[in-house]
Amino acid sequence: MADVAAAAGVSLSTASLAFSGNKPVSEETRDRVLAAAGALGYAGPNPLARNLRRGRSGVVGVAVGRLSTAFRDPAALPMLDAVSEVLDAAGLGLLLMPHGDEHAGLPLDAVIYDICGCETWGPYDDLVARGVPLVVVEGPAWAGATYVDVEHRRGAADVARHLHDLGHRRVATLTLDSSHPQREREAGLREVFPDAEVIGPCDSDLVAAQLAVGAWWDRGGEATAVVCQSDVQAAGVVLEARRRGMDVPADLSVAGFDGVATPWLDVELTTVVQPLAEKGRATARAVLSRIAGEVADDVLLPVRMRVGGSTGPAPSTV
Amino acid sequence: MADVAAAAGVSLSTASLAFSGNKPVSEETRDRVLAAAGALGYAGPNPLARNLRRGRSGVVGVAVGRLSTAFRDPAALPMLDAVSEVLDAAGLGLLLMPHGDEHAGLPLDAVIYDICGCETWGPYDDLVARGVPLVVVEGPAWAGATYVDVEHRRGAADVARHLHDLGHRRVATLTLDSSHPQREREAGLREVFPDAEVIGPCDSDLVAAQLAVGAWWDRGGEATAVVCQSDVQAAGVVLEARRRGMDVPADLSVAGFDGVATPWLDVELTTVVQPLAEKGRATARAVLSRIAGEVADDVLLPVRMRVGGSTGPAPSTV
């Protein structure tokens, strides 16, 4: 930039102002600087230097598990999409941080922990030591972090009540690996069905759910309704039930969670609809606040049960 | 760091060496520096300053469309996962660049264009002016970029021959928006079926495919086989065909592309299996080479047709 300034016959500081526009520069001077830049093939201020000066990198990390697993669940995308949209508008980029701490050397302005079952991570000590703002989505409590969460417990309780109203008394649940949302949801379920049987934990994956519930039936499991922790799991249960000759919802009611689209399934799932986009926006807003040095309030978003065709009256034969 | 050096009674340069290990430092000195750092709550060298010195940000951008659409297709994930794995190992982070140029101010060491239908973008002039290495996946030709691609044309031709061998003569194809891969694949198809009818372009989305092929049938479209540009599209066609009382493959053969898992479909698709992970690794390797200042050769990866149960002999009644 010094060369450009020299070529334009102005000082370095003026050239800088011509590019950044942080202070008024006469039209004529700006044009002269820009022309000189063009002639010299100067592409504008070096972002690295700017970042050093500003003390900001313009990059926000988002901790996900392995990409292929984190995004397999269709609920992850609308959320991340909304995050990205808000951050983009603020000129911030989103850096993927798959499990691992290879990213210790990168300059991050903030980090989002979207807990896709990454309960065990713990915040990177390095980030905490550096004072990098942390925003935790659906996560356990970490000191100093801002929280964004949805009403897992209430959603699960709503579903449980719905099933109870339909006459179900023998309910089983397919769980996720132990995590904050899982614990909350199980608590919600147990408000209504204290003795609900746990089929076992499995990933939010169609085949995994089929295998898990199939194995449970094989070893004699019985229930008139299965409550799942994601719509993908629920779809797996529906498919496996049918494969075994059961009708949904006549013989078995199945409930999901998330409220994502499953167009390849011919029945609309009864589920708990999360405001995924709003969750993402709230997360991004929290990030922006924290970066700006403000305190950001924790956010708890409401959920809404949606009754679909996958749940129905309990079969009277039980 | 100056404070730490002072506290440890060494010079700034020595303190720097103690942290980076770029030159030998006596064990005792290092311990003293680290101890001083701990006492002063210094979390290590500031990445922004390091980046400025090094002239590297450690961040690689990956241009995708909107996240929700880019990752909806299950083929995108294994690819990106592999990219991320290789880059992580090299200490580089992956920055998502959704469509738009808000990312102009970010310091990127290289940019990957994974052309998910983002044909129209053009490389950011800014990046080119800055001399940022570009790696284009399945893209059109841009001067100076390194290319990674798969044998779209050959894969499509293999599928076409397979159908021809099965006796099909009336073949239609569901396309993607015009793009390099789409053009290549259509060329492959036309090697065997020069007159194949185009049903129309649609996103690689289940519902979109159902609607597109459904509308085509509604307006009198006829074919014994439909060649699709992704497995998701193919699944949509299978579902829609069945909804209309056709049997797959007895009445209609359907072929996909990509070779991803569709466990919710009860028929294994005939498809063209792409080496997705290898594509990702090759891409990442190209990025690393280019960042290192080396020239990176273009890569063309082989594909393999996999015959599944979605294609069969042409019905004799046509």
Added chain:
DNA sequence: CGATAGCATCGAAACGATTCGATCGAAACG
């Protein structure tokens, strides 16, 4: 017409590291 604003410009000091070349002992060598 003199004092006061206000605008454009400039010089110089950060921002926080890395790294080149020089210095200084001590060990190794003949």
Added chain:
DNA sequence: CGTTTCGATCGAATCGTTTCGATGCTATCG
């Protein structure tokens, strides 16, 4: 014992900006 070598340490330059405070200079005001 004199000389070379090597490892540890240091000082200073550098990376490329942004921005604070100062300096003219020209309108504005009374």
